[in-house]
Amino acid sequence: MLFGKKAATVGLDIGSHQIKVVEVQKGGKGHALVNYGIAPLLPEAIVEGEIMDRGLVIDTIKTLFETRKIKSNEVVSSVSGRGVIVKRIPMDKMKEQEARERIKWEAEQHIPFDIADVVLDFQILNPDTGNNQMEVSLVAAKNETINAHLDLLAGAGLNPAVLDYGAFAVQNAFELNYAAAPDEIIALVHIGADITNINFVKGAIPFFTRDLPVAGNACLQLIQKNLGLSYDQASELVRGEQVQDVSAESAAEAFNGFAGDFASQIERTLSFLAMSGGGEKMNRMYLSGGGALIPSLQQHLADKFQIPVELFNPLQKLAYDPNLFGAAGPEKVAPILTLAVGLGIREVK
Ligand SMILES: Nc1ncnc2c1ncn2[C@@H]1O[C@H](COP(=O)(O)OP(=O)(O)OP(=O)(O)O)[C@@H](O)[C@H]1O
Ligand SMILES: [Mg+2]
Known part of the structure; x- marks a missing residue:
């Protein structure tokens, strides 16, 4: 075994065209891709981010985990699309703890959703932009979007270790590789x-x-x-x-x-x-x-x-057994795995 016995992190990207899964192991030498799988979905199963055929999506996820012999049921996955908004906003300079209490009020000024219907998160991008201000990246995801996603995972017998925002996962993969x-x-x-x-x-x-x-x-x-x-x-x-x-x-x-x-x-x-x-x-x-x-x-x-x-080659800095991709090599697959890899390399406590 390349990277010791520590359980791999499972990154799961539920796309409307196909479901992608990766298993990433972390070790002293960095990350290794130890397994991946892609399963096509019928076009009518998910349309414009909306789940139209819950049963079909769940069955596809389950079959994918079975055929790729993925044992862990803890997954890192993501939401994206219309139900999620990300904005860079200015805020008065303050500590993270304070900002956490204040963020709801800030979100009301910047997010067109009803604040009662969303889950908020934020990250301080620049703690000091001058004039006693800082800059924050605010993420608001509709409860409805998150619940539909969690419901899919639960239906497939999976637990969400981390729920990320899709674009951040792509960026995460970028930062590791480039x-x-x-x-x-x-x-x-x-x-x-x-x-x-x-x-x-x-x-x-x-x-x-x-x-x-x-x-x-x-x-x-x-x-x-x-x-x-x-x-x-x-x-x-x-x-x-x-x-x-x-x-x-x-x-x-x-x-x-x-x-x-x-x-x-x-x-x-x-x-x-x-x-x-x-x-x-x-x-x-x-x-x-x-x-x-x-x-x-x-x-x-x-x-x-x-x-x-x-x-984009999300596998540039990852170790992997070349046999994993067969004779065709990873070139035609790697860009498709970008988001899943960005999820699989997340730290999970
Ligand atoms: N080898 C390939 N060459 C060219 N296009 C491809 C290839 N494989 C997939 N595609 C195209 O890429 C699209 C699917 O890409 P991807 O798997 O990233 O989408 P998805 O994550 O399922 O969808 P979404 O993110 O919109 O929900 C399809 O439209 C398909 O036609
Ligand atoms: Mg996608």
Whole structure:
């Protein structure tokens, strides 16, 4: 055994397209990925973050744990989407304990949800921004969103060791694997099926995060429509497989069409970046999630924004047995595991 006998931490990412799970062990040498699994979900099981078929999602989680022989029922998982809001806010300078008492009142000024219906958390980003002020990252998650998530876990026989916010988990994976200059603006672009989450970070500080309604599903729909294909054929094409009667040129044209739409959506967020004091320019972009693998997307974004655009590799700093990924290697899987790895590397007491 690579890293002693300590139980691994299980990171569980319940996505609308597929469920991802990882087991991460911590040892003197750092982190090791000892196991992972991905299980597809029917598209109607979770729609726009909302659980439509609870039984199906629970069965899929249970089967995934069984087939991957995961024994632990303590999991680190996350919520994201419309039921969660994160904001960077100024507050009077005070100690963390004091801020904890005060945060509800602050949240009322900054969060458009009824404060009675949310769970609040916060983190002091900068304890002294001058003028007796500090800067805080405030997270508000709707009770409804959290309860639906906990209900799924309970149904699958799992206990929540930690419940995180999805974008923070991606950022956590980033901080483990990459070094960024303190003044660089990094765009972490996490492309799922329904939603793309873009999180601009500077140093360890999330400048602002936003969900865009274009991701893998929008690409599949466009490909289906433009090339007259079925859902399955479009999925094959997106995964880089050949589809009968589709020429390489027409496929390339369709993917370029999607990449263009996607890049425009990202461009629109840049004015918000400027408003939040981040300047107009990102220095670098990392693409994660299954949608990161959409053909020509990476190149298109690099050309449009004239910055380095990389595929996120959350396993860069993790040890693992190469046999875990078979002959194909981890390249086509690693970006899909980003959020789950960000959860699996969390400290669990
Ligand atoms: N190898 C691949 N190449 C290209 N695209 C892929 C690949 N694998 C998955 N995708 C696309 O990525 C999307 C799924 O990505 P991911 O697993 O990150 O989503 P999810 O977490 O289930 O969804 P969401 O976060 O929106 O709830 C799908 O739209 C799928 O078509
Ligand atoms: Mg996802």
